[in-house]
Amino acid sequence: MLFGSIFDDIKSEEKIIYLGGGCFWGIEAYFSKIQGIKDTKVGYANGNIKNPTYLDVITGTTGFVEVVKLSYDPKIHPLADILDHFFDIIDPTSFNKQGNDVGSQYRSGVYYIDLADRKIIEDKIKEIQPNYPSKIMTEVEKLRNFYSAEEYHQKYLQKNKTGYCHVNLDEINKYFKPSMATIKANLDDESYKITQKKFTEKPFSSPFLKNNSDGIYVDIVSGEPLFSSKDKYESGSGWPSFTKPINKKFIKELPDNTYKLHRTEVKSSFGDSHLGHLFDDGPTKTGGKRYCINGKALKFIPIELMQEKGYSKYLKIFQPNL
Numbered sequence: 001m002l003f004g005s006i007f008d009d010i011k012s013e014e015k016i017i018y019l020g021g022g023c024f025w026g027i028e029a030y031f032s033k034i035q036g037i038k039d040t041k042v043g044y045a046n047g048n049i050k051n052p053t054y055l056d057v058i059t060g061t062t063g064f065v066e067v068v069k070l071s072y073d074p075k076i077h078p079l080a081d082i083l084d085h086f087f088d089i090i091d092p093t094s095f096n097k098q099g100n101d102v103g104s105q106y107r108s109g110v111y112y113i114d115l116a117d118r119k120i121i122e123d124k125i126k127e128i129q130p131n132y133p134s135k136i137m138t139e140v141e142k143l144r145n146f147y148s149a150e151e152y153h154q155k156y157l158q159k160n161k162t163g164y165c166h167v168n169l170d171e172i173n174k175y176f177k178p179s180m181a182t183i184k185a186n187l188d189d190e191s192y193k194i195t196q197k198k199f200t201e202k203p204f205s206s207p208f209l210k211n212n213s214d215g216i217y218v219d220i221v222s223g224e225p226l227f228s229s230k231d232k233y234e235s236g237s238g239w240p241s242f243t244k245p246i247n248k249k250f251i252k253e254l255p256d257n258t259y260k261l262h263r264t265e266v267k268s269s270f271g272d273s274h275l276g277h278l279f280d281d282g283p284t285k286t287g288g289k290r291y292c293i294n295g296k297a298l299k300f301i302p303i304e305l306m307q308e309k310g311y312s313k314y315l316k317i318f319q320p321n322l
Helices: 024-031 080-089 116-131 168-173 180-186 187-195 312-315
Strands: 017-021 035-046 066-072 108-112 139-142 146-148 215-217 225-230 253-256 264-270 272-280 290-293 298-302
Touching: 024 066, 024 080, 024 215, 080 116, 116 139, 116 225, 180 187, 187 215, 187 253, 225 290, 225 312, 264 298, 272 312
Parallel strands: 108 139
Antiparallel strands: 017 066, 017 108, 035 066, 035 146, 215 225, 215 298, 253 264, 264 272, 272 290
């Protein structure tokens, strides 16, 4: 059975994925703040009646799940990155429940249109399963139907600032790109040119090359936590190098063909700062990746100041038992 508006407004330069993770207000609010997400729309998916209303869906008898339809640019955020964000804000091991919301309409799920997306989704679930003590219950299904929710549900938390939300939006609200005037006022000329104009600092010029202290490196513009000293290594390239980011949700990897070179640019997700480039010549034992980063795009937070500066959740990098 196939009905509902699935292909209503897909543009050729966009991709679409549907995510269910409890009340759709919070999922929508989260993704609407992420660079590279072109549009969000909340609605009801994969049910067994036509033209459902909210009152129909909350009975739990229609088979529908509350979802957010995401239109995204895969060049900025590939599906795997979208899923990193998604699984970071839900409990994928919970069955028919997220936060205070209980019922089959609140089950977690990823619903695809493009068959090629299924393997990406399944591979991501296999990748993250070891991080959870119980089985991931998130369903993966082809989208059979989708109906937009009533207008008052669309962008609900933008219109109702004190509305209920099971997703912790504090972190995403914390990291953002300030106005250009603020950026210019707070950065020196070199940091401004690097982060905003994609300049590259001179090799071997960054004091971070010789920094061996424990701590994290954050975006100098937005404060997003980007890299840990645990993953920093001496590459010999002349720029601070890391084998991986702290969390890929804070990183964008974009094709860069400037200067007739085929490279991958690295930017921060929320601050949209140019950081450097990603290469495949890193240490084999850690996956072979080298995040080659401009030191002037970073700010270092030593471990003894991480709690004071609001990064206490990342202390577990250095103290696993926290």
